[in-house]
Amino acid sequence: MSQGFEAVLSEEALPLRPAAEDPLGILADRVLAGDTEAFGELVARTEPRILGLAWRILGDRDLARDAAQEAYLRAFRFLGSYRRGESFEPWLVRIAVHACYDLSKKRGPLPVVPEILESFVSEDGPLPADEAVLLRQRRDLVRRALSDLPEGERAALVLRDLEGYSTEEAARILGVRPVTVRSQAATARAKLAAACARLMAPKGGRP
Amino acid sequence: MTNGHVLHQLSAWAGQDLLPKDQDLVEAHLAVCVGCRAEAERLREARAWLQEAMDPPFEATDHAALQAAILARVPQEPAPRRIARLRLRALGLTAALLLLALWPGLRRGLSPAPASPKVASHPEASVFPSLPPRLEAVQRKLRALPKPPEARSRVAPKLAPIQVARLEFQTSDPSIRIIWLANDAATSAPNPSLLEAP
Incomplete structure (x- = not known):
């Protein structure tokens, strides 16, 4: 696990809101309860935003795809650290930003x-x-x-x-x-x- | 504002990151200052170009392919489990209490053990409070040693004159002889050897 992502898990919690108001939070709870198909729904609802964010930070299509994929795998792996009632999307965006940071370190020079x-x-x-x-x-x-x-x-x-x-x-x-x-x-x-x-x-x- | 101009506030103003009253002040200034207004226009234009240039280029097929790739890899991951935060906190609290209870013992263990020669170098101290009569004479010898100079510096032990008294005792076991090296220099270095074969 990268150093950047270790920091993710220890940072200040994102704003809490009743889980009933956050449909993504409900999906996350279902995944934690063992319903892994709910993760597919979670991906479908958030992926365009996460991929777009990764592309905006990295400026490279392939790297953005890799970063988005890595972000979702980390999110699944560490979904247990998601706090019930916490707003899910900023939690996921935080992971995606750190995945982008990690991948940007591997990026070579941009085309001239x-x-x-x-x-x-x-x-x-x-x-x-x-x-x-x-x-x-x-x-x-x-x-x-x-x-x-x-x-x-x-x-x-x-x-x-x-x-x-x-x-x-x-x-x-x-x-x-x-x-x-x-x-x-x-x-x-x-x-x-x-x-x-x-x-x-x-x-x-x-x- | 600098000399009435607001150039240094414009980029924060463009993101509406100023306090409301500063935001109003900047806007009032822009209404009357051509130079600052031109700079604000330049910022606005750059932001518009940024938004136009950074519109994600992905199409539906890209999204579908990525989602499929993610979901294909997810089954290889272990199922996530919710971290029992209450249990974690209780565990942390228990560890903290345990550490607190053991702290005095740990501190003694961490601090350097007082070397016996150091104690022996202070004859007024009761070195052997309950020694057999044979050793009483040794204790008297130790007391007879010259007193160490006061306020000896620990940082420069090499400069201080070191007096070493060597006292030997033969135990009932003929293979064990106890040798006391009474060093009057304050040092935490370990005694080289207390047990020596004859």
Whole structure:
């Protein structure tokens, strides 16, 4: 078991809510009671979100699939540590984030993308025929800028601005204080905006 | 705000991470400051690009394949069991109480044992409180040893002069002889040998 995941099990508990209000929690209880088919239902309900989250953190389809699969296997293995009444999805997201951290350490360098898009930008804006290429390259550059962020800032930004978690929820998932998430997310936004401005700049400076 | 501008607060403002009153102050400033408004627009645009670029690219077949792969591996895992937290807590409490009860004994075991030569180097101490008459003479000899200098430093034992008294006793067993090395230097080093064959 990785060091990161050991931390998962010892972190502060996620918010409690009556199990009756959390259908995923009910499914988890059924799995714990021996109904392993309920785990299939649990996977079906949560997998799109977990896979999307893993892809947003890792920026790689294959790695994201591996991370999501690993997250579910860990979740099944350690389902006993899930507290009855605890909100299930943040518990699962926490495991997924740590699975992503573990896999990101094994990732090699990202494929090189063009450093700037200026070749497709004229003074009157992008040429229509090149708009699709420009859009694809802009996506690549934004993804590259996101992946260049430090792990904590990237996770904070993904959870806050892409996954829609509140600062407090993101803090509990990441096992840090809310003020840390605020700071990391704000720093990440500023870095990303600066990177976008730099990468998309026409010759000679900012747009 | 810095010089009335809000540039350093904009990224927190964009995520609505400021206190409500600061959020209002930033918005009021943006209404009148072109420079800060341009920077806020740049942030907004970057966030929009981020959301557009990071829209997950997976299709239904990807999800189905992943779910199938997960469920194929799950049967190989041992069935999960709920951790009996109450039982765990009771176990922890018992261990803590046990440790507390044994702590004095453990501390004695952990602290270095007082070496007999150290005791012997202080003649005023009752070294042999109930020794046979034959050993009374030895005790007197020990008391006759010169007193160690006061306030001897433990950190520099090599600098202090060391006086060693060697006392030997033959036990009833002819193969066992007891040798006392009375060292007046305070040291925790073990006595090299208390038993020595003749």
